[in-house]
Amino acid sequence: MTRLTALGSGWLAIAALLSVGTAHAQEADADLIKRGAYLATAGDCTACHTKAGGKFMAGNFKLDTPIGAIKTPNLTPDDETGIGKWSYETFEKAFRHGIGDEGEYLYPAFPFGWYTKVSDEDTKAIFAYLKSLPPVKEKREENEIPFLFNVRTALITWRTAFFTAERFKPDPNASAEVNRGGYLVEGLGHCGMCHNERKLVGNSSLAGRFGGGVIDGWYAPNITPDGHQGIGAWSDEEVVAYLKTGTAPGNRPGVAAGPMRQTIEESLSKMTDADLRAMVAYLRTIPAKQTYKEKDLQAFNQPGAPGADTYLTYCSSCHRPDGKGVEGAIPALAGNTSIQSRGPETIINVIVGGLAAQSGYAPMPAIGQEMTDEQIKNVTDYIRNSWGNKAPVVSETGVVASARQKIKTMMAGNAPCSTIDDDKLKASVEQATGGDALKGLKPNDFVPVLSRVAPQVKAAAPEAGDDAVVNGLLSAFCKANRSDRDAEPLPWSATIGSFGNVAYSQVKNPEKRVDAAPGQPPASGASSPKP
Template identity: 65%
Template sequence: MRNRRTALRLGAALTFGFGAGAASAQTVASQDADLIKRGEYLATAGDCVACHTAPGGKPFAGNYVLNTPIGKIRTPNLTPDKETGLGNWSADDFYRAFHEGITKDGSYLYPAFPFAWYTKVTRADADAIFAYLKSLPAVHEPRKDSEIPFPFNIRTALITWRTAFFTAGEFQPDPQASAEVNRGGYLVEGLGHCGMCHNANKIVGNSGLAGKLGGGVIDGWYAPNITPDDHTGIGAWSDDQVVTYLKTGAAPGNLPGVAAGPMRQTIEESLSKMTDADLKAMVAYLRTQKAKESYKSKDLQAFNAAGAPGAATYLSYCSSCHKPDGKGVEGAIPALAGNTSVQAKGPETVIRVILGGLSAQNGYAPMPAIGAGMTDQEVADVTDYVRNAWGNTAPVIGERGIVATARKATETMLAGSAPCAEIAQLEIAKAIAESGAPQKLKGLAQEDFIPVINTLLPPIKAAVPDAKGDDIVNGLTTAFCQAGRNDPAYEKLAWHAVIGSFSSIVYSQMKNPEVRASKDGAMPTP
């Protein structure tokens, strides 16, 4: 779940006359505000907004579709609307759902709602989350029907799952562990519900299976091993690297590369807004877990990188940025050689990034959706290559159709498989509009990318001097998508290549504004 709130009912007793009553009211208001603020932080730690906000919908109004092994489940409205949300719920109702997985009407909740983790949250924290949710603007948003086939649509059948896998109970601190480790355990095992994605073996919603935190597939992405294993986990990372990664999605030294997919969303909406003390506590707790090998290098299939078909594909599509030796460009292009995320047990995340690209983040250049122009076999070959070249070791792809399945599920603006986004930062959207970009980017020939971008960047940067370079790059890329996506001039070109080239040039000109357009308008190397 991803949100919070509670209404405190405080009586007003005028024992000492009007003045005392006014002071009491102020105290009550202050207590309410403090409770709501604490609930907001806790709901952020639980990343409630991610699952309870549909694309283009109002925050916490629900109808986000969760793709689960038993079907598509649409999430409920958590705003205080009385007809469609939590308006008629009490704090007791909310705690029962949070702690036991039983809704207000007494029916069982599907374990897609992570109550198997949230049961560990204290009553005081659950009340604070409820208080926060009750303070939100009410949104009238009826919940749409889920798409769950028989017999899984019979909620009473969930008693079997609950009996086998679920035990209610708040987090119990380890008396032998430090306060920091216990705080981290409370967050990792409770609100953070990290095992929901990172457990190796999952039966929907079970938080206690073997393979705990050893990595696993979630919604077509691979959530890596986060145990202290040196090769496939975080054992080779320093504490500072892990904390920085959790806070920003990247880490010093290029060791883990950059976050993508659901992890990037979790960082943006949740982890980046948590205190450094809580992030350090989570890392301290992870360090206490038993190291698990996702796979043993000696058991891997022999792989001759030099003669692999993916080598030629890599040189053609990838080496200009990531370099022939896979070391990338420090601070601009993540290294693939030695990258622990690249060497995860599952290839899903590498495949999805190749197919969908990545927007700019943490000072790193955007990655074009190069896989949109490859065949499925080329994507599979180059995935195996980067996961096993330059000293990397990882299992080769054994599942036929994995790339085709990933391609169908990959919907991004850079790949041309999703609508153009909206610019998230209002001040940047305003600066881009005032720069004349919507008009100047229409009908833009590729050889004019650099000169036009160079006329747009100075006024935009002057209008928002404190804006992150990443946000300006992504904002201008979005503006270009809106201006050119349906332009007949690009009909004979691969749109993913056009927008990828534009985005990369914006990044280059942000970093190196002195670069001028070449005669053929070729994309400069960041």
């Protein structure tokens, strides 16, 4: 071998080693990004940093807080409007210490009081993931916070009282599973952000830990092991199933709604079963807490109770006179833990705004649109204190009026029609409806049209699932008919509610013909709907 050949062979060997090293580095980076994606999901970053109809993680989601509306920042790596020029040190200071890139204090609406417990390794993985996202140029909109709350230097008082920068400390006497659950619940999961009684106190012993409380107009329930108000009577499997799907198997009624529904869809449902079980194991170690004493509940005379007639008129055809619902189709109200929380906000919001189809359950009409505020208050008290249920009666003046003002949904008729995100499902709905098959459709024609259309859509997009098919048909019906504000012969909320229930029936049981949609409220002078 000549000297030149030897030198060439040496360079080839070095090049090969460098190539292998680069491949290993790229593989390590890919693993880090993948891990960061999972951790960002566990932290539910999408919920607050992606606005409805906006680009992924580009911010400008509106957070309603007690001090005003906060617009969230862009987390994509855009150099001008995002975190493109941020170093890891800058990110870490914001993520775990609540100090922005210009040295400003961040509002505690950003859960750095919980993220401070996240490990160095996980923080680096999250940063790597965010840096890997496609950059989106979207300037952050101005917050809607009045003076003096918009003076960030004043936040030093809150920080001094309630914030301590510290990492999660495993309990040496607890199992590895419990410690993993504690790390997720107290850190990335920031469960106390919603479920603590006093939100602005932060992650501290003063916050009424996990006892439940109001968040953005919804009531986040007690998740301590209390047997009546919390999860004490639930099995581990039931709690895990609820966290993953929004419903629980067996005799645990109810479905997730509001912010919890979004958290399940965008975060908890994408976590591993092992991590969900660990979170439940940790919550079992929290001291049980009662947010109200049963002895302090007001007497509730069920036979002549206000709200009984309203329930029988508007609710009993679906949820049944005994509150047991229809298994697998209509959730039970009797024994429903979430209904018996201290606060009535969630049930009032659902009555006012309705629900889309989810977890195999039929969509719920925004039945409250046809009720007076007094009827909603009374029926809420009736539901929360019948069939063995026990909960405080509605005492806050204006809580129903506040819900009417805040809750905006397609089902209520005060929000835009929902969109169909699945392109294949969208095409299937458009093809089956022929573009105008739903236009001007009246309740008497719901069954014959949907008995033809619903099976076609389901057959053309089987992977979408029944819930998505029902909601897709609801969206199409809304877009075809929303301009008809009179919605004869029923008001809009009753019309779309009836359509949704017939659509559900035909998707679930395509051979079945029904005379009226379950849960359809009667029009003026009409008889009660058939069950």
